[in-house]
Amino acid sequence: MRFVFKTRYEQDLRLWRHKGDLIAYGLLAIFLVTFPMYADLYYVGEANMWLIYSIAALGLMIAIGFTGMVSLGHSAFLGIGAYAHAYFLQLGIPFVFSLPLAAMLSGVMGVCVGRPTLRMHGLYLAIATLAFALITQEVMSKWSSVTGGFDGLPVAAPDFLSIQTEEIYQGGLFSVGGLHVGWTELWSPASLYYICLVVLAFAALLAKNLLRSPTGRAFVAIRDSEVSAQSMGIHLAQYKTTAFGISAFVTGLAGGLFAHQITHLAPDAFNIFISIELLLICVVGGIGTIQGALLGAMFLVALRSLIPIARDAVTAGAAEADWLSGLVRFVNAPGLEAGLFGLLLVIFIIFEPFGLYGRWLKIKTYFDLFPLYKKATFARQKSYVKTERLR
Structure with missing residues (x-):
């Protein structure tokens, strides 16, 4: 049992609440670092998708979870980061410079989108960002000189600074002794x-x-109350623009890594369905939490892997049972994943609004307080404050 009693304001600024957090995240870091050493190639690829989706969800979390701005256009920022990174690599810019430049370009586009949509809220802001995502996808398909159009854009392998011997020298920056310093593909x-x-x-x-x-x-x-924030001297336009820019920057980083994961870019890889998936990650994981982005991404990647397995199992069972033929048509129907994701989104909003991380905190608090817990500890409360009623 652990209770943290705060006696100084500096305790709110600590990176770790207590040593228990430091030990737990340290063990998690050791597991993640050693994972590729014993895991199969398939699971390493799935882990890559989990990491990329976690980064993209963190970007969206800054906008929707920390600032309260609902966005359905983050697939556009993901695509901008991916195409910009691939294009910079084709120009010969090394990976360590290309990825930050692509993310910065995505962040600049986020500022350009965020500035004119500052007065929009809720559904109207979501529609505006959705329109931006559709426009961006159209630009990706038509700007053939840069994006390759519908033919796509190949992504070069990442390269890093290395010291090469004479036998493997492929051209570098400079030479020292018999060694050559240059960029090598990895x-x-x-x-x-x-x-x-x-x-x-x-x-x-x-x-x-x-x-x-x-x-x-x-x-x-x-996020909690624009009326209260403005009355305290917070410049809404400035901070909303900053939030959208940082959110797009982080999502652009994920886009550059996503380009290496799929190795060949096409406009249909960054459709509105990607934005819905990112929104699903934030809601399922837990709105407004960093841990929620990681848990939600893990849930999504696992679900996407289990759906084909379930389809194969149902199809194999249909060969032995005629009554499963209707179920086979259902599981193989187009748009099943989108419908399932939408259903899960509604279920979590209604029954578990704090997501997986919120459920974990409830379970943890239950055992921390046992047997002195109270049923009212987990009672739901209204998420708005009184000043919201002024609208």
Whole structure:
């Protein structure tokens, strides 16, 4: 049992609440670092998708979870980051420079979109960002000189600074002694896994430090009540634009890594369904939490892997039982995944609005307080504050 009693304001600014958190996340880091050493290639590829979706969900979480701005256009920022990164690689820009540049371009586009949509709220903001996503997808399909149009754009393997011997020298920056310093290609699912892991750690620390900063606290104030935030001197336009820009920047980082995961870009890879998946991750994992982005992404990747397995099992069973033929047609119907994801989204909103991480906190609190818990501890409360009634 652990109770944290805060006696100083500095305790709210700590990265870790207590040593227990440090030990738990340290063990998690050790597991993630050693995972490719004993896992099969298939599971490493699935882990790459989990890491990439977690980074993209963290980007969306900054907008929808921390600031309260609903967006259905983050597939556009994912696509901008992916295409920009692939294009920069074709120009010969090294990976370590290309990925941040692509993310910065995505962030600039986020600022350009966020600025004119500041006065929109809720459904209207979602429609505006959805329109931006559709426009971006159309640009990807028509701007053939840059994106390759419907033929797609191949993605070069990531390259890193290395020291090469004379036998493997492929051209470099400069030579020292008999050694050559240059860029060498490095590609395998394991290498991409470690790149994604480092970027995810950076994105998580960015989000965590953002929440501890005055800027992040302003984001949360805007989310809880724009009226109260504005009365306290928070510039709504400035902070909303900043939130949208940072959100698009992080999503652009995920887009660059996603480009290496699929190795060949096409406009239909960044459709509205990707935005719905990111929204599903945030809601299922837990709105407004960093851990929720990781749990929601894990849930989505696992669900996408289980759906084909279930289809194969039903199809195989239909060969022995005629009554399963109708079920086979149902599981093989087009749009089943989209319908299932939408159903899960509604279920979580109604029955578990705090997501998987919220459920974990409830279970943890139950055992921390046992047997002194109260049933009212887990009673739902209204999520709005009194000042929201002024609208």
